[in-house]
Amino acid sequence: MTSRQEPRYELRYELIVIGAGPAGAAAALEADARGLKTLLLDEVLEAGGQVYRAPLAGLSQLPASREAQAGNALRAALAASTVSSAFGHRVWAVEPGFKVFSLGPDGPLEAEAEALILATGALERHVPIPGWTLPGVTGLAAATVLLKSQAMLPGRRVVVAGSGPLLPLVAASILKSGGEVAAVVDATPRAGWLGQMPAFMTRPALLARGAGWIGQLLAHRVPLLSGHALVRIEGTDGVEGVHIAAVDAAGAPVRQAAARRIECDAVCYGFGLQPATELTRLLGAAHHYVPRLGGWTVKTDADQRTSLARLYAAGDGAGVLGVAAAPGRGRLAALAALHDLGRLDEAAWQRAARPLRRRLARAAAFGQGMTALAAPGLASHERITAGTTVCRCEGLNRETLDAAIAQGAVSLNDLKAATRCGMGPCGGRVCGDTAAALIAAATGQAREMIHEATARPPLRPLPLDQLVGDFNYADLPIPAPAPL
Amino acid sequence: MTAAGLRIAGIARGAAARLRFDAVEITAHEGEILASALLAAGIRTLRHAPGDGGPRGLFCAMGSCQECVVQIEGQRIEACRVLVRDGMEVRSLP
Numbered sequence: 001m002t003s004r005q006e007p008r009y010e011l012r013y014e015l016i017v018i019g020a021g022p023a024g025a026a027a028a029l030e031a032d033a034r035g036l037k038t039l040l041l042d043e044v045l046e047a048g049g050q051v052y053r054a055p056l057a058g059l060s061q062l063p064a065s066r067e068a069q070a071g072n073a074l075r076a077a078l079a080a081s082t083v084s085s086a087f088g089h090r091v092w093a094v095e096p097g098f099k100v101f102s103l104g105p106d107g108p109l110e111a112e113a114e115a116l117i118l119a120t121g122a123l124e125r126h127v128p129i130p131g132w133t134l135p136g137v138t139g140l141a142a143a144t145v146l147l148k149s150q151a152m153l154p155g156r157r158v159v160v161a162g163s164g165p166l167l168p169l170v171a172a173s174i175l176k177s178g179g180e181v182a183a184v185v186d187a188t189p190r191a192g193w194l195g196q197m198p199a200f201m202t203r204p205a206l207l208a209r210g211a212g213w214i215g216q217l218l219a220h221r222v223p224l225l226s227g228h229a230l231v232r233i234e235g236t237d238g239v240e241g242v243h244i245a246a247v248d249a250a251g252a253p254v255r256q257a258a259a260r261r262i263e264c265d266a267v268c269y270g271f272g273l274q275p276a277t278e279l280t281r282l283l284g285a286a287h288h289y290v291p292r293l294g295g296w297t298v299k300t301d302a303d304q305r306t307s308l309a310r311l312y313a314a315g316d317g318a319g320v321l322g323v324a325a326a327p328g329r330g331r332l333a334a335l336a337a338l339h340d341l342g343r344l345d346e347a348a349w350q351r352a353a354r355p356l357r358r359r360l361a362r363a364a365a366f367g368q369g370m371t372a373l374a375a376p377g378l379a380s381h382e383r384i385t386a387g388t389t390v391c392r393c394e395g396l397n398r399e400t401l402d403a404a405i406a407q408g409a410v411s412l413n414d415l416k417a418a419t420r421c422g423m424g425p426c427g428g429r430v431c432g433d434t435a436a437a438l439i440a441a442a443t444g445q446a447r448e449m450i451h452e453a454t455a456r457p458p459l460r461p462l463p464l465d466q467l468v469g470d471f472n473y474a475d476l477p478i479p480a481p482a483p484l
Numbered sequence: 485m486t487a488a489g490l491r492i493a494g495i496a497r498g499a500a501a502r503l504r505f506d507a508v509e510i511t512a513h514e515g516e517i518l519a520s521a522l523l524a525a526g527i528r529t530l531r532h533a534p535g536d537g538g539p540r541g542l543f544c545a546m547g548s549c550q551e552c553v554v555q556i557e558g559q560r561i562e563a564c565r566v567l568v569r570d571g572m573e574v575r576s577l578p
Contacts, residue, residue, distance in 0.1 A: 045567075056515040056567070135528035135529045137543065139544050142542065142543065142544050145545040146520060146545060150520040151491065152490050153490045154490075154523075155490070177492040237528070392533070392540075393534075393550065396535075461553075463560070
């Protein structure tokens with residue numbers, strides 16, 4: 001007979017930070033340096049998030065990139081601080097007040113704090129096409145995980161497709177690592193990149209880096225197809241080839257143009273990033289739809305405060321501005337929390353925050369330019385055929401969703417109730433944006449009228465036995481039934 | 485085309501590890517992510533979809549999409565969140 005497994009920490013902190021990427025780590029370090037008792041949680045085993053993801057232990061590093069150095073510095077700073085870090089802990093619910101529920105390698109962890117900073121990063125956006133569920137198709141972000149932290153190629157002959165800055169980054173990285181890139185297929189017309197030039201010019205070093213990637217692709221004679229998109233991925237057990245067609249500026253296939261087939265054994269496919277809003281939605285913070293920030297995002301003020309007291313959001317989870325802007329946003333959130341908790345007076349706060357706000361404005365211009373570039377055109381959904389699987393978890397194709405929409409399911413909550421779209425294990429993270437685009441297309445509503453679905457805990461599938469622990473039925477207090 | 489040779493050359497990796505995925509024995513390196521080790525061994529199909537039963541495998545590589553879920557010692561977990569250990573027994577979902 002054992003009692004329910006006690007949480008390893010049960011603790012009160014002054015601040016909890018969820019997400020140990022560049023923004024979250026910076027927030028935790030700032031708070032800790034100024035004397036706040038801080039808990040930092042992350043699902044993965046080391047700090048760094050996606051961009052500064054640690055290569056695994058035992059792996060000698062590829063030549064130390066800028067990112068590798070920055071990531072190591074971040075991890076070293078955390079190790080040297082008095083931040084309490086709970087890595088390998090997956091947050092599955094948060095309650096106002098705040099109480100954070102997570103599950104780690106040694107069991108459940110429930111922690112409370114008066115202030116909460118959410119820095120949970122971004123998710124990739126997808127445009128479903130026939131065959132996109134085949135093994136061998138991964139996101140662009142997934143490709144960076146394989147390449148950077150696993151020193152693994154996604155395939156021997158890869159098509160890199162979609163839109164946004166991850167396209168040349170992934171393609172160049174594959175080439176550098178000895179793989180072959182069969183084509184880079186960019187839905188954005190070449191003019192789209194030029195249109196964002198004013199924003200890109202604010203960060204010449206980053207611009208030069210991008211030019212370097214393009215240079216490598218040209219040197220290897222990789223076909224760079226702008227204004228093109230995948231319309232089909234083929235294969236029986238896995239990717240064998242793709243069909244590519246020209247698309248107009250809105251992303252609709254150009255009817256007259258012939259589709260072209262390219263053989264490959266892997267596809268890295270994605271259309272930019274969108275903020276991960278599950279936790280902010282769960283807590284009931286106000287959100288707004290801002291395409292240049294990646295779509296739906298929590299509303300924050302200049303100090304990263306949300307509409308809820310003592311709840312802050314930083315990093316790409318609060319609008320996709322990229323890694324350069326992330327540490328500043330994290331620090332601003334921490335400073336605001338310190339001030340709101342009465343631990344930093346007005347003058348000291350402004351002294352610390354002012355330079356950060358200025359730097360952020362500059363970094364934001366570049367980030368927004370990149371995010372705007374990656375946004376799929378408003379007619380991208382025309383590439384989704386009736387038979388294409390849209391909700392991967394539940395196996396729902398476009399035809400099924402369109403039928404439900406036609407019958408009146410004109411919000412994501414309605415569509416979820418009618419079809420289960422968004423109710424599967426991914427919680428709508430993969431399909432939500434597409435489902436919303438389909439509703440907008442069918443009903444003629446603007447995209448900003450289609451709100452995200454209500455978030456429900458648990459935010460990730462949970463093994464029940466780890467939450468519940470061991471118990472005896474004999475221990476359950478069952479009251480005697482009332483007399484009849 | 486096979487998935488042979490996906491490990492990037494010239495990188496020292498952790499100690500050799502053997503594991504099984506259903507009936508197939510594969511070799512990998514301690515500390516590699518399971519999904520990545522399976523990919524390198526030519527195993528891309530990790531489960532079959534509800535509905536049409538189509539093959540599914542690694543997609544987001546960050547614990548979000550749930551496509552790479554496998555079973556280890558009776559527990560379901562994303563293969564992209566598990567590090568390889570020598571002697572690991574992995575099953576595809578029933």
